[in-house]
Amino acid sequence: MASPPKHLSGDPTAINEFIDKFDIFLLDCDGVLWSGDHLFPGTVEILEYLRSRGKKVVFVTNNSTKSRADYQKKLTSMGIPSNIEEIFASAYSSAIYISRILKVPPPKNKVFVIGEIGIETELKTEGIEFIGGTDPAYRRDITPEDYKGIADGSLLDDNVGIVLAGLDFHITYLKYAHAYHYLARGAKFLATNTDSTLPANHTFFPGAGSISIPLINMTGQQPTALGKPSQAMMDSIEGKFQFDRKKACMVGDRLDTDIRFGIEGKLGGTLAVLTGVAKKEEWEAEGAPVVPAYYVEKLSDLKG
Amino acid sequence: MASPPKHLSGDPTAINEFIDKFDIFLLDCDGVLWSGDHLFPGTVEILEYLRSRGKKVVFVTNNSTKSRADYQKKLTSMGIPSNIEEIFASAYSSAIYISRILKVPPPKNKVFVIGEIGIETELKTEGIEFIGGTDPAYRRDITPEDYKGIADGSLLDDNVGIVLAGLDFHITYLKYAHAYHYLARGAKFLATNTDSTLPANHTFFPGAGSISIPLINMTGQQPTALGKPSQAMMDSIEGKFQFDRKKACMVGDRLDTDIRFGIEGKLGGTLAVLTGVAKKEEWEAEGAPVVPAYYVEKLSDLKG
Structure with a gap:
């Protein structure tokens, strides 16, 4: 002990x-x-x-919703001096893992993102192509055409080989449906982090791990987590x-x-x-x- | 064996x-x-x-998204003769359980619903008060005022004593935040059913169990499930x-x-x-x- x-x-x-x-x-x-x-x-x-x-x-x-630059802004706005190189956020960690360790060969190396702009910023910095994320096309109700197109694959991107799930304040059923189908087609499953809750306002709100867990429940797969x-x-x-x-x-x-x-x-x-x-x-x-x-x-x- | x-x-x-x-x-x-x-x-x-x-x-x-009457319409539209009394859906089962078995004493017997209109219809039939569900007030992005009001309780309804989670095609981060805080304050946790996926279009989409699992992950509590x-x-x-x-x-x-x-x-x-x-x-x-x-x-x- x-x-x-x-x-x-x-x-x-x-x-x-x-x-x-x-x-x-x-x-x-x-x-x-x-x-x-x-x-x-x-x-x-x-x-x-x-x-x-x-x-x-x-x-x-x-916290996967912020890029390192966003985090530095937050630190600065609070009067905390910092250097961008001193900041390690799970969005950055995830981008580094995809580009330098996972190295999925093109063209099937596109990422379907569940998450906010911080993830997108870090993926762009590493030159990684992605869809989903903050795109309004996924921040809406699912339609009969979506069911059909997801089921027959016509609305899926054949080049998606990775699903990266982080904290998403705009999670939708439609995003889960897409992510599930990419995973069912063999995409690698990554999570920025698996914290069940997010501390805020002296209490807790849903964390990244509670946003990705439906995908674990649907697929039976555990993601590779890139955060602490x-x-x-x-x-x-x-x-x-x-x-x-x-x-x-x-x-x-x-x-x-x-x-x-x-x-x-x-x-x-x-x-x-x-x-x-x-x-x-x-x-x-x-x-x-x-x-x-x-x-x-x-x-x-x-x-x- | x-x-x-x-x-x-x-x-x-x-x-x-x-x-x-x-x-x-x-x-x-x-x-x-x-x-x-x-x-x-x-x-x-x-x-x-x-x-x-x-x-x-x-x-x-x-399927918790439909009331028995909705289900009968579906059967009828497909040419299947049926009687409403022959139909048992998990929304009905949940309403019956709340009104006839759980019997939480008023005034703390209001239900916070994650789900669609079928649940609401069956709750109404049993005379059960509820909030959430299809109310557009919960089908939107979370705001700084929401964080504050949920954290300090001013946006929570003190009479909610039950959280009922079913399949919700309009799930939002805001709904999860509310449901989590009601559970953290001691509300009873019910689930219409726990199917991880929903069969549709010859494939699968997220099921009720994958919509409620973030709440299990956040609270460590298992819901009482009312479906098969x-x-x-x-x-x-x-x-x-x-x-x-x-x-x-x-x-x-x-x-x-x-x-x-x-x-x-x-x-x-x-x-x-x-x-x-x-x-x-x-x-x-x-x-x-x-x-x-x-x-x-x-x-x-x-x-x-």
């Missing part, structure tokens, strides 16, 4: 030792730095403080920054994504915050599957 | 003995009598033939017709819903048809969990 996590809040000596142990902090965003559009007090200051102590900071988010805790994302981050995993700490609010991501990535440490999904009771439970190495009530507690 | 099913097609003696064994045939519709709007050849004749031999026929369908194979539906059918289960045969195209429904209901027989979802390979597989007692390639084979 894993040792209980060390509680750092209110313990300046322990905090100091903790910060000294690491060169790089991989930071989840939603639920750690903010919730929805609400920036947690002290976020800007704690990031400045970590940087002032020479630490590298990387923003690692499963998938180690495909960790490998990309390491490839980019060339850091020593023992000197890296993953910080997050979800045990099953963030903390698992750090543990399975064999990082030197994992830090849980209680401003998002995780509750102390989860790791205190007998036989808890994922236990962080450290925890604080809120990230700004690291200021000491 | 269950014995392999008896193959009746092309064997007039076996067919005759089979029909003689039963007084009542519970018939699944989609995939058995028709697929989508395509009536299988010989359907009208085989139903006439069974009636001519004094057999009672009941149409038992998990739930025995709540069998009990209603028996209560209405007062038949001898040993003289009843369930006919269907899905092993995990129709055939399981008949087996768990301890009916005298189950007959699988191969015009829908089930393939022979499913029950021929080693350790197949559900094996019908009989099978035919198509229902009209019973004409002998």
Whole structure:
């Protein structure tokens, strides 16, 4: 059984030792730095403080609705200084995976997207062709002609070889029907991430994993997930920054994504915050599957 | 291990003995009598033939988008004579369950509906109050005001004590957000049925079970399902017709819903048809969990 996590809040000596142990902090965003559009007090200051102590900071988010550029705008609008190269979002991770790892040979390498513009932006950057996504042609009611054309294939694109499902605030029955038929015809099934919920407005809304799960239910197939805790994302981050995993700490609010991501990535440490999904009771439970190495009530507690 | 099913097609003696064994045939519709709007050849004749031999026929369908009256219109338009009392659809089954079995005390007995007009019609018939469903207020994009009002509860109806999820061709992120928050506040979770796919146009489209599964994924709760194979539906059918289960045969195209429904209901027989979802390979597989007692390639084979 894993040792209980060390509680750092209110313990300046322990905090100091903790910060000294690491060169790089991989930071989840939603639920750690903010919730929805609400920036947690002290976020800007704690990031400045970590940087002032020479630490590298990387923003690692499963939110697939934003491209890295969108994310940087969000950080900037909140007064958080950042560099686009410090941002790893699951839309970017998915685009990289398709173009550099999956490498489906043309012409059957087009992507059918369930998701928002952030995914489209990152696919375009990698030169990947796609349909679906934000196209209004899929944001409407299904018609008898759709049933017919999907069933006989005349409304399907023969070059679609990949279905990529992320968070889609405009999900429709029509999109599910198309995605299901591409998968039934053999398309590879990818998911930006599998979070069941999305933290927003101090509560939860449907997450990307709850948008893609109908396709899992229909096909019996599990997608390859590109967000945390998938180690495909960790490998990309390491490839980019060339850091020593023992000197890296993953910080997050979800045990099953963030903390698992750090543990399975064999990082030197994992830090849980209680401003998002995780509750102390989860790791205190007998036989808890994922236990962080450290925890604080809120990230700004690291200021000491 | 269950014995392999008896193959009746092309064997007039076996067919005759089979029909003689039963007084009542519970018939699944989609995939058995028709697929989508395509009536299988010989359907009208085989139903006439069974009636001519004094057999009672009941149409038992998990399709939750239609009320019994809608279903009768469909049967009539296809030239199939029927009586509304012979029709059991999962929308009806759900309404009956809410009004006669669940009996949530007022005022917290309002239903939030994910589904189409058929559900609404049956709820109205039973005098059950509901919101959601086909209301255009939920068939639109989610807005920042929705996030806020759902999160703080000001846009939620305090009298909703039940979430009923069926097949919804107009599913939206907004509906999922509302349903999730009602469930998180303690509403009872019902599903008209849990079929993962819907047979139509000789292929499959997303079924009710694939529309409700995001809510299961978000809440970790399993709904009480009111369609096949739930025995709540069998009990209603028996209560209405007062038949001898040993003289009843369930006919269907899905092993995990129709055939399981008949087996768990301890009916005298189950007959699988191969015009829908089930393939022979499913029950021929080693350790197949559900094996019908009989099978035919198509229902009209019973004409002998």
